[in-house]
Amino acid sequence: MKNDFQGRFTAGLIKLVITSGLTEQPDGTRAAIIPAGDIVDTMITFMGIMLRDSEGTRTPTQTRKTTDELARKLQRRIYEAKAQESPFETLPMGAVN
Numbered sequence: 001m002k003n004d005f006q007g008r009f010t011a012g013l014i015k016l017v018i019t020s021g022l023t024e025q026p027d028g029t030r031a032a033i034i035p036a037g038d039i040v041d042t043m044i045t046f047m048g049i050m051l052r053d054s055e056g057t058r059t060p061t062q063t064r065k066t067t068d069e070l071a072r073k074l075q076r077r078i079y080e081a082k083a084q085e086s087p088f089e090t091l092p093m094g095a096v097n
Contacts (some may be wrong), residue, residue: 017032034088
């Protein structure tokens with residue numbers, strides 16, 4: 001369950017990702033081109049920066065434990081997302097100019 005900050009942060013992050021990817025198509029329509037790999041890599045970098053001085057990363061053992069817990073949480077979130085209808089239409093590469 002998300003708290004108020006998590007909800008606002010999630011909504012703001014989604015808005016930022018979508019607006020960063022907005023492009024105008026030749027026919028005048030707009031599409032958000034969201035390179036998932038780039039987004040994920042950027043978020044992992046951000047997590048690394050945020051966790052750098054965390055209690056859970058003081059030692060290599062604590063860091064492994066923390067990253068293992070994060071991996072399990074990520075798996076759960078992926079399964080939850082797959083169980084819901086996607087708010088996006090995914091197109092093959094090159095389908096949008």
